[in-house]
Amino acid sequence: MATPLTAARVLAALKAEGVTVVEVGSWRTHNRSGHGAWGPVAGVVVHHTVTSGTAASVAICRDGYSGLPGPLCHGVIDKRGVVHLVGWGRANHAGSGDGDVLRAVIAEKPLPAPNENDTDGNARFYGFECVNLGDGKDPWPAVQLEAMVRASAALCRAHGWSAASVIGHKEWTNTKSDPRGFTMADFRARVAARLRKAPGAGTSTPTPTDPSQEDTVPNPSMLNESNATDVELPSGEWVGLAFADPVVHSGPRLHNTLVHISLDENSPDDALVEGRFYLTDTSGKNPSAFQTITRHGGGGHQFALSGTVPAGKHLRFQLRVKTSDATPVTLLHRTATGPYWATT
Ligand SMILES: [Zn+2]
Numbered sequence: 001m002a003t004p005l006t007a008a009r010v011l012a013a014l015k016a017e018g019v020t021v022v023e024v025g026s027w028r029t030h031n032r033s034g035h036g037a038w039g040p041v042a043g044v045v046v047h048h049t050v051t052s053g054t055a056a057s058v059a060i061c062r063d064g065y066s067g068l069p070g071p072l073c074h075g076v077i078d079k080r081g082v083v084h085l086v087g088w089g090r091a092n093h094a095g096s097g098d099g100d101v102l103r104a105v106i107a108e109k110p111l112p113a114p115n116e117n118d119t120d121g122n123a124r125f126y127g128f129e130c131v132n133l134g135d136g137k138d139p140w141p142a143v144q145l146e147a148m149v150r151a152s153a154a155l156c157r158a159h160g161w162s163a164a165s166v167i168g169h170k171e172w173t174n175t176k177s178d179p180r181g182f183t184m185a186d187f188r189a190r191v192a193a194r195l196r197k198a199p200g201a202g203t204s205t206p207t208p209t210d211p212s213q214e215d216t217v218p219n220p221s222m223l224n225e226s227n228a229t230d231v232e233l234p235s236g237e238w239v240g241l242a243f244a245d246p247v248v249h250s251g252p253r254l255h256n257t258l259v260h261i262s263l264d265e266n267s268p269d270d271a272l273v274e275g276r277f278y279l280t281d282t283s284g285k286n287p288s289a290f291q292t293i294t295r296h297g298g299g300g301h302q303f304a305l306s307g308t309v310p311a312g313k314h315l316r317f318q319l320r321v322k323t324s325d326a327t328p329v330t331l332l333h334r335t336a337t338g339p340y341w342a343t344t
Contacts, residue, residue: 001039001040001041001042001106001124002039002040002041002042002159002161003039003040003041004038004039004040004041004089004126005155005158005159007027007028007029007088008028009158010074010085010088010154010155010158011023011085013154013155013157013158014075014083014150014151014154016154016199016200017150017151017153017154017157017194017199017200018150018199018200018201019081019083019147019150019151019154020081020082020083020147021082021083021084021085022082022083022084022085023085024058024062024084024085024086025062025086027062027071027085027086027087027088028088029088029089030062030070030071030086030087030088030089031071031087031088031089031090031091032069032071032089032090032091032092032122033089033090035090036090036120036122036123037090037120037123038089038090038122038123039123039124040124041123041124041125041126041159042102042105042106042124042125042165043105043124043125043126043161043165043166043167044125044126044127044128044152044155044156044165044166044167045093045094045121045125045126045127045128045167045168045169045172046127046128046130046148046152046166046167046168046169046178046179046184046187047073047093047127047128047129047130047168047169047178047179048129048130048131048132048133048134048178048179048180048181049061049076049129049130049131049132049134049306050132050133050134050178050305050306050307051131051133051254051256051306051307052131052133052138052254052307052308053131053254053343054076054078054079054080054082054084054131056220056254056341057076057078057129057131058076058078058084058086059220059339059341060072060220060256060306060339061073061076061084061086061129062086062087063220063339064092065256065258065337065338065339066222066224066258066337066338067258067260067302067304067337067338068092068258068304069092070086070087070091070092071086071087071091071092071093072086072091072092072093072127072129073086073087073091073093073127073128073129074086074087074088074091074093074126074127074128075127075128075129075151076128076129076130076131077128077129077130077131077144077147077148077151078131078144079131079132079141079143079144080141080143080144081141081143081144081146081147082147083128083147083151090122090123091122091127092122093121093122093125093127093129093169094121094122094124094125094127094169094172094173095117095121095122095173095175095176096117096118096119096120096121096173097114097117097119097121097172097173098112098114098115098116098117098118098119098172098173098174099116099118099119100112100114100116101114101119101167101171101172102119102121102124105164105165105167108161108162108164108165109164110164111167111171113174114171114172114173114174115174117173117174117175121172121173125167125172126155128148128151128152130144130148130179131144132179132180132181133307133308134177134178134179134180134181135180136180136181138181139181140181140182145182145187145190148187149187149190149191149194150194152166152187152191153191153194153195154199156191156195157195157199162192162195163188163189163191163192163195164188166184166187166188166191167184168184168187170184171184220339220340220341221339221340221341221342222337222338222339222340223248223249223255223257223336223337223338223339223340224335224337225243225244225245225248225335225336225337226243226244226333226334226335226336227241227242227243227244227333227334227335228332228333230330230331230332231330231331232328232329232330232331233319233320233321233328233329233330233331234328235321235322235323235326235327235328235329236320236321236322236326237320238276238318238319238320239318239319239320240316240317240318241259241261241317241318241319241331241334243334243335243336246284246316247314247315247316248277248314248315248316248317248336249309249314249315249340250282250309250313250314250315251308251309251310251311251312251313251314251315252308252309252310252311252342252343253308253309253340253341253342253343254307254308254309254340254341254343255305255306255307255308255309255315255338255339255340255341256304256305256306256338256339256340257277257304257305257306257315257336257337257338257340258302258303258304258336258337258338259275259277259302259303259304259317259334259335259336260300260301260302260334260335260337261273261275261300261301261302261303261319261331261333261334262299262300262331262332262333262334263298263299263300263301263321263329263330263331263332264298264329264330264331264332265298265299266298267297267298267299267321267323267329267330268297268298268323268324268325268327268329269296269297269298270296270297270323270324271296271297271298271321271322271323271329272294272296272321272322272323273294273295273296273297273301273319273320273321274292274293274294274295274319274320274321274322275292275293275295275301275303275317275318275319275320276290276291276292276293276317276318277290277303277305277315277316277317278290278315278316278317278318279309279310279313279314279315279316280313280314280316281312281313281314282312282313282314284314284316287316298329303317308343317336319331
């Protein structure tokens with residue numbers, strides 16, 4: 001483990017590695033200081049944003065959203081291979097993960113599969129959020145991957161680490177699936193190859209065609225809806241949730257949404273709690289299939305989704321609670337919060 005680089009040092013390291021860098025606002029002092037440790041650091045975590053568009057992605061990663069304050073990483077790497085520095089110091093990106101993985105990273109040994117979330121990753125890792133929808137279909141342009149390799153290599157080189165110090169978020173915790181669309185083994189092989197070269201080797205990544213356009217970050221509107229009417233949830237049935245409205249978002253919109261629900265504390269500990277966001281047309285018909293997020297037991301639970309709601313579509317949310325003895329569970333309160341941007 002190592003003392004974190006200063007902001008000046010990381011900027012120099014990225015530039016020396018041939019990376020195009022955009023400094024966003026007061027990134028050097030934007031951090032989560034006062035909310036936990038920062039350092040000693042052991043490595044780099046690579047993420048995908050589940051967003052599209054540089055400006056909106058940079059804004060989310062800089063500002064965060066209700067329930068998860070920014071910065072959400074140190075650098076956002078866009079599809080043209082530009083690294084936007086949004087924060088320096090402790091950032092809300094890695095969250096809790098497996099201490100066995102941290103020990104393997106420190107030893108630069110092969111990683112065990114994560115199966116515990118017992119260690120604060122935000123204190124131990126640098127983080128890059130890479131703009132991609134994370135659906136396995138959104139492409140990873142070659143210039144973006146190259147910038148991701150170089151940015152990771154820049155930090156490894158500055159610390160004297162090998163490529164084994166670079167991990168994917170999904171390798172840190174079993175609660176995450178990012179990054180999706182390439183393998184971390186291939187990515188580490190590319191970082192290793194990069195580290196064998198001199199830092200300035202190769203052509204630099206392309207400069208943005210119009211940086212002034214791209215750096216304008218629109219201010220988001222904020223969703224802030226809640227509903228405290230008790231609802232009895234029959235065991236095993238999907239129930240559509242209304243907040244102020246059953247429609248969470250109407251397209252066209254880019255959004256980053258956090259649904260928080262409170263179940264009766266006396267709900268059984270073995271209760272299986274599932275949430276899913278889905279799209280419908282404006283009449284509420286033709287629901288899309290969406291991935292289900294799983295939680296357990298009574299009390300509060302959170303469900304997050306970032307992405308695009310196309311024109312003519314509505315985003316809704318459903319909850320299903322299953323108890324072993326099929327008794328119903330009472331939903332006490334729910335909120336839907338987060339930033340959104342109108343899109344065309
Ligand atoms: Zn992540």
